[in-house]
Amino acid sequence: MSSLSNRVAAITGASSGIGLACAKGLAREGVAVMLGARRRDRLDTAVGEIEAEGGRAAALELDVTREADMVRFIAEAQARFGRLDILICNAGFGYYGTLEDTPADVMRRMIDVNYVGTFLGARAALPVFRAQRSGHLIFVSSIVGRRGIPFMGGYSATKAAQAGLAESLRSEFAGTGIHVSCVYPISTRTEFLDAMARDYGHAVSGLGPKQSVDAVARSVVACVRHPRPEVYPHRTSRALAVLNIVAPAFTDRMVRKYGRRRDTLAEPQQPDGRT
Numbered sequence: 001m002s003s004l005s006n007r008v009a010a011i012t013g014a015s016s017g018i019g020l021a022c023a024k025g026l027a028r029e030g031v032a033v034m035l036g037a038r039r040r041d042r043l044d045t046a047v048g049e050i051e052a053e054g055g056r057a058a059a060l061e062l063d064v065t066r067e068a069d070m071v072r073f074i075a076e077a078q079a080r081f082g083r084l085d086i087l088i089c090n091a092g093f094g095y096y097g098t099l100e101d102t103p104a105d106v107m108r109r110m111i112d113v114n115y116v117g118t119f120l121g122a123r124a125a126l127p128v129f130r131a132q133r134s135g136h137l138i139f140v141s142s143i144v145g146r147r148g149i150p151f152m153g154g155y156s157a158t159k160a161a162q163a164g165l166a167e168s169l170r171s172e173f174a175g176t177g178i179h180v181s182c183v184y185p186i187s188t189r190t191e192f193l194d195a196m197a198r199d200y201g202h203a204v205s206g207l208g209p210k211q212s213v214d215a216v217a218r219s220v221v222a223c224v225r226h227p228r229p230e231v232y233p234h235r236t237s238r239a240l241a242v243l244n245i246v247a248p249a250f251t252d253r254m255v256r257k258y259g260r261r262r263d264t265l266a267e268p269q270q271p272d273g274r275t
Contacts, residue, residue, distance in 0.1 A: 004225060005030030006032075007032070008077060008082070009032070009085065009086035009224070011036065012091040015039045016037075018185065022090065022220045025214070025217040027050045027053065027056065029221060029225075035057060036059070037059075038061060043060075058077075060076050065116055070123070074121075074124040084125065085135060087122070087125040088140065089117065092113055092158070093114070111158055118162050126178075133177045134177035137169065137178075142159040143184045143232075145158075145161075147255065148255075150255070166181070182229070218233075
């Protein structure tokens with residue numbers, strides 16, 4: 001089993017959910033982790049928890065949609081830990097609703113956070129990886145980036161964009177020491193659904209099988225240890241992507257049950273864009 005000691009990872013959206021679970025999982029394997037997110041208090045708590053377990057961690061408050069923030073994030077990781085080996089682009093949020101019900105400003109924000117944030121992160125890290133002729137980009141997409149589900153068209157589109165970017169970069173760096181991986185979790189027990197209820201006034205159920213953040217983190221750690229192009233933490237979900245290729249009309253009917261609205265809250269709030 002290859003050792004991860006002395007490697008350095010930078011992770012966006014790392015104050016909670018999958019990002020935080022990945023940070024803790026990597027830290028336990030000896031990786032120094034640089035955490036990035038908008039919520040300073042949660043970042044400080046996360047760093048404290050990792051250090052209490054004997055890990056090495058630091059954090060930077062940032063907005064993934066700002067290029068200057070992402071450049072500073074990469075530079076800070078290098079300054080704190082002396083190098084950078086891994087960038088995990090995880091920050092993101094979703095919206096539930098028909099296309100007509102999806103506000104244009106929310107769609108633009110999803111594109112900015114989910115896709116442009118990934119683009120800016122990769123753009124900031126790649127000069128470092130090129131110079132050292134090694135590195136690993138990991139994009140946390142979603143299974144809906146491989147097969148869209150009802151009422152989450154905007155979110156599915158941004159996750160598919162991440163997948164397209166990963167595929168292009170993989171081709172560009174094939175045969176080199178720079179690896180690019182895309183992770184496709186299924187519905188994961190995080191603040192994601194709670195955030196949709198809080199920010200947009202409705203809750204969602206029926207999003208198919210569930211998995212834990214720790215299950216996703218274990219798959220990511222395994223991918224860091226042995227890089228591979230695509231990661232399906234819920235193994236059977238790969239079959240959905242394959243089925244969609246060979247029988248798209250059948251898959252259309254099969255996924256209609258996913259994405260059902262559970263209830264509608266009285267007073268929707270404006271999104272705060274926290275990642």
